[in-house]
Amino acid sequence: MEFFLQLLVNGLSLGFLYAVSALGFVMIFKSSSVLNFAHGELLAIGAFMFLVLSAWAKLPIILAFAITMIGSFALGFVVERLFLRPLIGEALIEVIMLTVGLAIMFKGIMLFIFGGDIHDYPKFLPEGLSMEWGAIQIPSVYVATFVIGILFLIIFGLFFKYSSQGIYMRSVADNQPAALSLGVHVKRVFALSWAIAALVCAMSGIVLGIINGVNVHELSSIGLKVFPVVILGGLDSIGGAIIGGVIIGLLETFTGGYISTSLREVIPYIVLVIILMVRPYGLFGLVEIERV
Amino acid sequence: MNKLQFHPCGNFRESYYEEIRIFETDFGRLWMLIGLMLLFVVIPFISSPYMLYVLNTMGIYAIAAIGLNLLIGYTGQISLGHGAFFGVGAYTAAILATRAGFPFLLAVPAAGLVTAAVGMxxxxxxxxxxxxxxxxxxxxxxxxxxxxFVQWERLTGGAEGIVVSEASIFGIGLGDDRVFYYVIFVCFVVMIWIAVNLIRTRYGRAFIAIRDNDRxxxxxxxxxxSYKLLSFAISSFYAGFAGALYAYYMMCITPEPFNLWLSIEFIAMIIIGGLGSIPGSVFGSIFIVGLSEILSHITQYLMNVGDTGMGITIxxxxxxxxxxxxxxxxxxxxxxxxxVWRIIRSNFRLWPFSY
Structure with a gap:
């Protein structure tokens, strides 16, 4: 029973990590319907930016965090302007391969600068956040992750629901030509959504970095784990991403705990195939799949 | 009777037959003969062993890239799994050769067929x-x-892989790179011939129709x-066939090469070469294999000449x-x-009015 509970807690925390890291992906897909294969690299860039500022330049944590946010916002803007904008209206395969190419480029640069080692942040989270419940422990980083995840969900839920930019984004995602004809500045929406997504990615990257240490390979492989999470939750649903992340996290830890550790790595993809066959729009996605 | 024609300066075709011809002029046939002569008579004898290795790799990847182009470029169905299909072909050939004792000539097409089934x-x-x-x-x-590949250890040997013994055709051992060059490039020419003609049949035209507008x-x-499935099957057949050649050429296969990176390389080949173009897939595989060989040479050079640390960081x-x-x-x-190739050619054709 205790084993079960520990697995449950581990799964939930892993799931929240997946959920938090999937948010930026959903942001980009929701407004520009681009499948971003460079997602893991965006996470890593944010994490490393924070690493350089906090551990190497020894800035105060708040300042380092703020500069990282501004920097990644600008990065998202530049990436969209330089690479994605020339491809508006091009075929899907080209957009996908462009993000794959970007992923390879970013990874190469980061490996060049930081190498393949694991780096650590200076400790700054208060220890008082950690919870203990019987024999089961929840470290403070996970509590922080949980809080951040919920905060993200609320902020972006409100942003998409009420702010004018959020409504523009939803309209562009829904029907691009119609949004254009109603005077929505579609290109600006794309640029803004990439910028916000890069910012969200940087936040998730920092959270992941606090828990596991900052490593290029690890963070970029999380970019591929995001696919089962978002498909399960529905590609365009932020709440779905959270729940999808939790389900995948639980599934992974329980498979690892009860069946076999090697199956753990593929079980998300097996679920992914089943979900795609049965319910391609995910648990909470918009039902508009075509069957031709 | 064929009459010797020059390239027209525009589209003056009058019938569908002219539209689907492979060679517009007799010069095309002539160039093809010259190309085949170069490929089979000149190149293998002037290349160094290292060049032969690079050319063989290019040939193997080109076969797989042609197959992937039939799927992505002509049918419009994206596959990110071709690296694994290539691996299925390699493993099938290796298992058939070591366990069931299949000869080379049987094992390679059989690997293609098994991969086609997996692809379906x-x-x-x-x-x-x-x-x-x-x-x-x-x-x-x-x-x-x-x-x-990694977990089904009884069949695939797990992470240790399978060692394939040297194959032979009609008593000629295939251990030599130059002999294998002929094997690969005969297959390569046949595969191109099949692909080019497949596109002209009703199946190929159906694929293109599905790509352009499925409804x-x-x-x-x-x-x-059924046509999408057929396209997957044909495309995986190509990948599996190439994978089988790879297994025989490398003589030892492990699960590592057949990862997502290989799939991405295949797609990069057909994108850089040109989607929906058979020569494009060949150009693409030449470009990608050539690029990675050149880049690894540069890093090795820097490791030898400069200090080793610089080579590793680079x-x-x-x-x-x-x-x-x-x-x-x-x-x-x-x-x-x-x-790019088409633009260069039409510049020559339309000279001096090439604008």
Whole structure:
């Protein structure tokens, strides 16, 4: 029973990590319907930016965090302007391969600068956040992750629901030509959504970095784990991403705990195939799949 | 009777027959003969052993790239699992050769057929999915197959892999690179011949119709699902065939090479070469294999000449340049090297009025 509970807690925390890291992906897909294969690299860039500022330049944590946010916002803007904008209206395969190419480029640069080692942040989270419940422990980083995840969900839920930019984004995602004809500045929406997504990615990257240490390979492989999470939750649903992340996290830890550790790595993809066959729009996605 | 023709300056075709001809003029046939002569008589004898190795790798990858182009470029179905399909071919050939004692001539086509069956299984989601959902489904297929390669130890030897003994055709051993060069490039020419002619048949035209507009294609009476499956099968056959050649050429296979990176390399080949172009796939594989060989030479050179530390730090820049090449091609020449080649040719054809 205790084993079960520990697995449950581990799964939930892993799931929240997946959920938090999937948010930026959903942001980009929701407004520009681009499948971003460079997602893991965006996470890593944010994490490393924070690493350089906090551990190497020894800035105060708040300042380092703020500069990282501004920097990644600008990065998202530049990436969209330089690479994605020339491809508006091009075929899907080209957009996908462009993000794959970007992923390879970013990874190469980061490996060049930081190498393949694991780096650590200076400790700054208060220890008082950690919870203990019987024999089961929840470290403070996970509590922080949980809080951040919920905060993200609320902020972006409100942003998409009420702010004018959020409504523009939803309209562009829904029907691009119609949004254009109603005077929505579609290109600006794309640029803004990439910028916000890069910012969200940087936040998730920092959270992941606090828990596991900052490593290029690890963070970029999380970019591929995001696919089962978002498909399960529905590609365009932020709440779905959270729940999808939790389900995948639980599934992974329980498979690892009860069946076999090697199956753990593929079980998300097996679920992914089943979900795609049965319910391609995910648990909470918009039902508009075509069957031709 | 053929009459000797020059290239016309525009589209003056009068019948569908002229539209689907492979060679527009007799010069095309002449160039092809010259090319075949170069390929089979001149090149193998002037190349160093290292060049032969590079050429053989290019040939193997080109076969797989042609298959992938039939799927992505002509049928419009994206597959991120071709690296794994290539691996299925390699493993099937190796297992058939070591366990069942199949001869080379039987094992390679059999590996192609088995891979075609596997490809059809992973093509099944096309019944309901298209575009990015299909892309993600094939991505999942890639990971599942990789898992099978590593975990099904009784059959695949797990992480240690399988050692394939030297094959022979009609008593001639294939251990020599030059002999294997002939094997690969005979297969290569046959595979190109099949692919080019496949596109001209009703199947090929149906594939193109599905790519251009699947609803219209269904409206015209093309059973879309079976044609998509057929396209997956043909494409995986090519990948498996190439994989089998790879297994015999490398003589030892492990699960590592058949990862997502290989799938990405295959797609990079056909994007850089040109989607929907058979010569494009060949150009693309020459470009990608050539690029990675040149880049690894540069890093090795720097390791030997400069201090070793510099060589190691510079190694990731290989990946960077690889990614940069993909990105630049997609942004500046989305139709790939095939389009560059066409522009060069039409510049000559239309000279001195080439604008």
């Amino acid at each position: 299984v992973f093509g099944l989601p096309t019944a309901r999915l298209k575009h990015l959902y299909l892309c993600i489904a094939t991505l999942a297929g890639q990971f599942i197959l990789e898992y099978v 219209a294609a269904e409206g015209m009476g093309i059973p879309i699902f 190694a990731p820049l290989r990946e960077f340049i690889f990614g940069l090449a993909i990105v630049l091609f997609i942004i500046f020449e989305p139709k790939g090297l095939a389009e």
